[in-house]
Amino acid sequence: MHGATSRPGRTSAVRRLPTRPPSPSPSRPRWTCWPRATARPAIWPRPTSRCRPRPPSSRCGPTWLRQHPSASGPPRSPPTPGAPPAPAPHPRRSESPAVPGLARRTPPPHRGRGPTPICFLMHKTPLARAAAAACATLSSLALTPALACDCADTPATAQATAQLAAADANNAPASSPAAPRSKLDLVRIQGAAPTSLPTNIPTTRETVTREDIERTINATDAEDALKYLPSLLVRKRYIGDYNHAILSSRASGTGNSARSAVYADGILLSNYLGNGVGGLSFPPRWGLVTPEEIERVDVMYGPFSAAYPGNSVGAVVDYQTRMPTRFEANAKLSTSTQPSELYGQKTTYRAWAASASVGNRTGDFSWWLNLHRTDSEGQPLTFATRLASTAGTGTVGTPVSGAVAGLNSANQAWALIGAGTQYHTRQDHLKLKLAYDLSPTLRASYVLGLWRNDSDGNSLSWLRDAAGRPVYQGAVDPATKKEFILIDGKQFAGPSGADFAVTREKLQHAMHGISVKSHSGGTWDWELAASLYDYGKDDKRQNAATNPQPGALGGGAGTLADGSGTGWNTLALKGIWRPAGTAHVVDLGLQQDGYKLSYLTSTIAGNYLADAAGTLASQVQGKTQLQAAYAQDAWLISTDWKAVLGLRAERWQARDGRTDFSATGTPPSISYPSRSENFLSPKAALSWQATPEMVLKASLGRAVRMPTVSELYGATSTANSQFINDPNLKPEKSWTGELSAEASWGALQSRLTLFAETTRDALYSQTSFDATANKNISRVQNIDKIGTTGLEATLGATDWGLKGLDLSGSVTYTDSKIKANAGFVATPGDTVGKWQPNIPRWRATALAAYRFNEQWSASLAARYSGRQYRTLNNADVNGFAYMGVSKYATADLRVLWKIDRQWSAAFGIDNLNNYRYWNFHNYPQRSYSAELKFDL
Structure with missing residues (x-):
């Protein structure tokens, strides 16, 4: 189960006996040799037919x-x-x-x-x-x-x-x-598939297995596997969300994608070209992993391993994917339906997905191939608005109806005049994995991932003229040469192409990973690994502000943003030394990560939907590189005591930064000087087996999160958004610690963790709406000091009172405030003492799963999050509005039917209680899903 210290198929450093061993499956046979106990544990599973x-x-x-x-x-x-x-x-x-x-x-x-x-x-x-x-x-x-x-x-x-x-x-x-x-x-x-996370560090870890996902999660995307884990949230707005699904953790909000590290089989999926969604968007590349290939997901909370960069300050997530031990073939079809009603607009949005995989192992060689297709319609995510305070006294304009009156996130009166950015995304994914055993203790492996996305962003005006026709522009005032509309007799600026944008994106990205790894278990083991992520094609076409609908649907003026050539690469040499005659295990490593940003925006005067790039509108480029050496010693002091000491040394460089704003040189181009800095990040952990049923742990670590290329150089601008960079940003420096007590009482397993974090020079991208420019403007800055303390509790039980009934839950309390900040939003000092954005005071999860028999099982889950703020000065007091961040309490249902050994079907409902909640954008309402799966 999810969110507790011990659950089916989980790995936890405290457990000496499992609550439930994993069920065998045709594709991943399981066998377990357990120590013999004085009596048959009450929590042991009932035998199955297999x-x-x-x-x-x-x-x-x-x-x-x-x-x-x-x-x-x-x-x-x-x-x-x-x-x-x-x-x-x-x-x-x-x-x-x-x-x-x-x-x-x-x-x-x-x-x-x-x-x-x-x-x-x-x-x-x-x-x-x-x-x-x-x-x-x-x-x-x-x-x-x-x-x-x-x-x-x-x-x-x-x-x-x-x-x-x-x-x-x-x-x-x-x-x-x-x-x-x-x-x-x-x-x-x-x-089971081994994790690439360090297993010898006594700190908080949680795990989700393939069996957990199958039984309890309506998983349509890889990030859904994290849904019920303690203190974690992925800001997924619709199925296939490729540009805003950011992971948040205990002290890192959904605007800080660079404060977590996501890997798949040890290959980096996190996008450290930028942070958050200001300007460009930088969520992890979730699309390179499909739910069907996941064997297990491991999460380590906090920057307590010297093997990871400072981006691990929030959490480290590692997806372990399947590799066949014999011939296998799998296929899955799924569909989802979301009836939606918002601001008086009723529409149903649908999605479907198909996946097929085949693999085999012959002698020393094994391979696996997966194909996946997603076709998804999301609900509208942005809305065109007019603040009541901007109403004019003029009488010129097109009289319109259909505007919806409301309050914005600052409790200011405004009118919503239409929906924008409703995505229809069609994504294709191909994954090829090869492995060859060079010797009994040495394996070489290669992974190829291809991801293609064709996405249409559409918008719709709710305004109607006297004849009932949609209104996408107003009447021109001869005196001012500007367009206006009249809402209830009041004059407002007329709609433009920026209000109702049309976007067409064609993306094709490739991921390569190669490694050679020894696993002798002797005095020395080593690994050499490299990976490459390449934006082979990354085009976004958008209509100009002066090109409104309906004409924009057929062409006209616009822009083409080209990100091809952007990407990152990693190289690592790792070693494990087990000195003979000692109780030490030493991890050593050298690493180098490089990031390159290249983003060219061009204007198109003719047909922005089809024409080649025209005159340069803006261009940003730059590179960063991180080189690191680390050592970490895990020392088993005695049977009951274990200590871990580590040190990470890093050298960070930023170079080749340049921004161009005009083809004519006015304003002039800016070239930024190179930068380099060095940092040391110590780590320490200690654990004590206080009683046979309880273990106590303490961990402390420093993390240095470097500025990303986009934060330094990525000044971008479109018809409805703008990002302002800062080449002089300081790295973000955090000290994080936790104290944990983990205990078991028969079928019950629990954990209580006190955590604290102090961050100096915190990097934040703050987005605000400029009514005059009619666009969202984001700027990045350093916050002098943020302090966070909190308490996290988990509880889990297997066969609780009834065989087949598994329960788990978690509760997290967090107090995260801005302690010092020389900058401000509106007035000096208006951010000091305010809540850190996107960190709620309370979070909770609960999950109950019941196995009726070998064919039928069902689960009911719930999630809760308290009030949050999006702005640094906490001015967004109304969370239940566009651009606000609200509390939420939702429930999910899943029923699984294993028809026979090869066929299974499932039905699910997400947001069962149809709660309407927001995180800048609106989350999905009640959604129904169904799936059919075949395993050979």
């Missing part, structure tokens, strides 16, 4: 191994202390090289109808011997048996299990004759 319980036995224990020597291979001489491990046989010599480093042999004979003993799989290689030793140690503990699962395809998964067990065994002190039972580090031996 997974039968193995009766308690002493298999794998020392006595059984002595009685069955063939199960662990031929006798061996004791290893020489300090000697390197013997070379492992190559998988090509074995029947099934599904997991490198584990050879396969004919199982020892056994009687009865039960499953084959597992220990025969753990032999020959040092890696496998370590796994066998770990299993034997667990079996020899003074614990009685618990049930385990033996599935039909156990051997392949058991190999993966043994490898993970071996890796954890190598982290134990080599000098110990018998490894002590670890209370601080959970060794979860299972075949």
Whole structure:
């Protein structure tokens, strides 16, 4: 379940026994070797038709191994202390090289109808011997048996299990004759996809698995997987939202996309070319991951790992995607319907998606291919308005009806005259993944992601003239040569192309990732990885302010904004050192990330929908680079104490910054001088197993979030928006800490976390509406100091009072205020003591899921967020209005029907209570979804 410390299929540093092991699936077989307990846990899952319980036995224990020597291979001489491990046989010599480093042999004979003993799989290689030793140690503990699962395809998964067990065994002190039972580090031996997040840092982590998503989330986009996690929110406005879906966390709002780090299989998806949505938009590239390919999602809260840049100050999210162990094929069809009513306008918006994937593993080579198509209509997101205070006394103008009177976010009277920016997006996604085992302990992999988006942005005037015709421009006043309309006899500026914009976007982006990684579990392991994200094509066409509808629908004057050539690249060399004879695991690394912004806006006098670029209107370009070296030591001080110390050294450079505002040189171009700065960011964490049921943790870390290329150089302007850059911005510097207590009481698992953050020179992009210019103007600035404290509590239970009933929930309280700021919005000092934008005082999630039987399950979830502000001076007191940020309380429903082994269907309702809420734009109203899925 989501949002609690322990849930089905989750990984949590505090849990020594799972609440529910993952269910086996045809594509990802699971096998688990659990320590035996004094009694069968009440929270253990009921056996399924595909997974039968193995009766308690002493298999794998020392006595059984002595009685069955063939199960662990031929006798061996004791290893020489300090000697390197013997070379492992190559998988090509074995029947099934599904997991490198584990050879396969004919199982020892056994009687009865039960499953084959597992220990025969753990032999020959040092890696496998370590796994066998770990299993034997667990079996020899003074614990009685618990049930385990033996599935039909156990051997392949058991190999993966043994490898993970071996890796954890190598982290134990080599000098110990018998490894002590670890209370601080959970060794979860299972075949699930490993996370790329650091697992040896005792800090807050949450996980969502593929099973969780299937059972409880109406997932239409990758970001939906985070929906019910504590303190997280993705500002997703419609299905396929590609330019505003920004992740917020405890002390980072939905306008700060550069304060979180999102990865997929270790490849960067976060867009650090800019921050937020001022000017251009910079959300993570969610479209490069589809819900169907997700195996699990891991989230680490806070900047407590030296392996990540200062952008990790909010949260680090890592998507682990699937890789086949045998031939598989999958297909999914889904549809969604949103009946919407707002400002007296009733419309129904629809979306559909289709996905197909195929993959296989043959010998040392595995591959996977996915194709995905989304066709989505979103609700209107912006609205053309006229402030009542701007009404004139003139009598010239077109008399109109249809305007809707209301209050804006500052409680000022205004009239809404129409809807703008209603997107219809058609997105295609292709993902190819290749992997090859160069040796039993070395794997090379490559990922190609292609994403294409054709998006139409449309708008609609609600104004009607006396004949009932739509009004998109007013009558011209001969004296002023300006257009006016008359609303209830009052004169207002007439509509223009800026009020009712028409946009046409064609985007084609490519992602490449390549890595070579060792996984020996010995003294040294290493990884060399590189990635590239390229804006191959990034065109946005928009009508000019002087080209209103309906003529703009067929062409006329406009602009073409071209972002091709923009992108980023990453390069990393990482190492893990496990010094023999010590209780230390040291992570080391060198990294380099480079970002390039190139954005050219040209005017088109003829047909903006089809013509080539014309005269230069503006151009921005620039580059930044971050080079880093880090080291981090995890030290198991004793059975009950663990400490982590880390240091990250960074060198940041900004260069080649330039802005052009005219083809004629008036105003003149600006070239900015290069900049470079150096920073050190220490990290520390400590954990103590206070009792067998409780662990206490403390973490502290410094993060330096560098200014992005767009914030430094990205001055952009369109008919209805403008962004003002600042090349002298300071990096944002934060100290973040947390204290946590995690405990379990039988079926209940809980966590209580106190967190605090102090940020100096916080980088903020503030958007305000200029009524005179009739456009949104954004400018970026440093805020001297922001202080945040808060408390986060989670609770989860499995089979709570009723078998099959799982519950989870979270509550977060946050106090985040601006402590000092030399700048201001309207008057000096008007931001000091105000709430940090987009951070609510209260947040909560709740989720209940019930499995009626093996075919039917259902879930009911709820989310709550309290009052927020969007402006630095908190002047937006009315959250329930366009440009405001409101509280919300919504519920979601999902029903899953597993028809048979291959077919499944689901039905869901999001925003079940049809709550109307805002975050600058309006969120979706009640939406109905249905899906049909096939797995071969």
